[in-house]
Amino acid sequence: MSDETYVVVGGGLAGGSAAATLREEGFDGAVVLVTVEDRPPYERPVLSKGYLLGSEPETAAYLHDADWWREKDIDLRTETMVTGVRLADRLLELEDGGTLAYDKLLLATGSWPRRIDIPGADLDGVLYLRDMPEAERIKEAIDGGGPLVVIGAGWIGLEVAAAARSHGVPVTVLETADLPLQRVLGDRVAEVFAALHRKHGVDLRLGSGVAEIRGSDGSVTSVVTSDGDELPAGAVVVGIGAAPQSDWGLAAGLEGGNGIDTDAGLRTSDSAVWAAGDIAAVDNPRLGRRVRVEHWAMANDSGPVAARSMLGQDVTFDKLPFFFTDQYDLGMEYVGHVEDVSATEVVVRGSTDVEGPLEFQAFWLRDGVVQAAMHVNMWDDGVEPLEALVGRRVDPARLADPEVALSDLGDV
DSSP states (O other): OOOOEEEEEOOSHHHHHHHHHHHHTTOOSEEEEEOSSSSOOBOSHHIIIIIHHTSSOGGGGBSSOHHHHHHTTEEEEOSOOEEEEETTTTEEEETTSOEEEOSEEEEOOOEEEOOOOSTTTTSBTEEEOSSHHHHHHHHHHHHTTOOEEEEOOSHHHHHHHHHHHHTTOOEEEEESSSSTTHHHHOHHHHHHHHHHHHHTTOEEEETOOEEEEEEETTEEEEEEETTSOEEEOSEEEEOSOEEESOHHHHHTTOSEESEEEEOTTOBOSSTTEEEOGGGEEEEETTTTEEEOOOSHHHHHHHHHHHHHHHTTOOOOOOOOOEEEEEETTEEEEEEEOOSOGGGSEEEEEEEOOTTSOOEEEEEEEETTEEEEEEEESOTTTOSHHHHHHTTOBOOHHHHHOTTSOGGGOOOO
């Protein structure tokens, strides 16, 4: 039996799946899983999708129940905050003043929402969606009938808006950009999401910021826009991006900046430390560059790879970034990665008419090479033929022609 201790920090999908994989791969030493939360590891997409819609219980988010972790002899330490790491000593520093020794360490601390800094931001009813208690509060606000003001038209903001509208709750979305998801998708595809939400009754206010959140008796009552409009609000959901929780790792000397840098085996600059999930800025061999993404697939795929790498297996994380969303009658899958959407050519094939049928594929090309691709409601084809095109040079005219099969688009 091994006398080594492997410690995993982070109770999300990446950390939980890594700890489980260590046991599945036969590691019989000590496995300690540390999470600041008060419950076993769970994944996040359920929170903004099925749970808010009312189609899935919160228990659907859990990787396993508490008994499973005990049965696997995984030391699950909940409500435990790590504040630092001494790399030379292989010690984690804990908020309560204690320390935790490790032989190998996996950092899977994830990311947390960026906070809004305006008057009234500390009022009760100003909510962020990242963990289960926050999701519960947003669901209570939706069940209470709103009205709901959403600040930020990114993926989280739009999914919350869609869930609220499905329950008939009045929703206003405020976004400083000219279109929702503009920085991610570019104008042409972003216009589809704008039209979709307006079709479903969202008061979508673009080019509009927030000046103040007002309240009474400590609770939110309204939001004042940068244009001076005052919008009634039973709750405010803020979705203005997220930041990787990598500060104490970087402060200890691990290399990185936008997250923790890793090689293709998810090893950091310290030989005893690995990183996975949102915080890992991975040298991806398929893309030929370092990439950090904050999506379910990254956590799902990188956690097990990191665990096998810790065990000395010859593994490579070369998955393409992938994410999905469900909003109203729109289901979408996206694969690949675009660093600067303004530097790409967008090619669309199919119908982008939100009045229906809404079925199309979109491709982002740079110098004729496909950087990323997505489909909306084209489930017969799915994402596999799109993934096969990422990294290949194609003829944009043939790509735009729905009569040309994707499989016939050879390199040009």
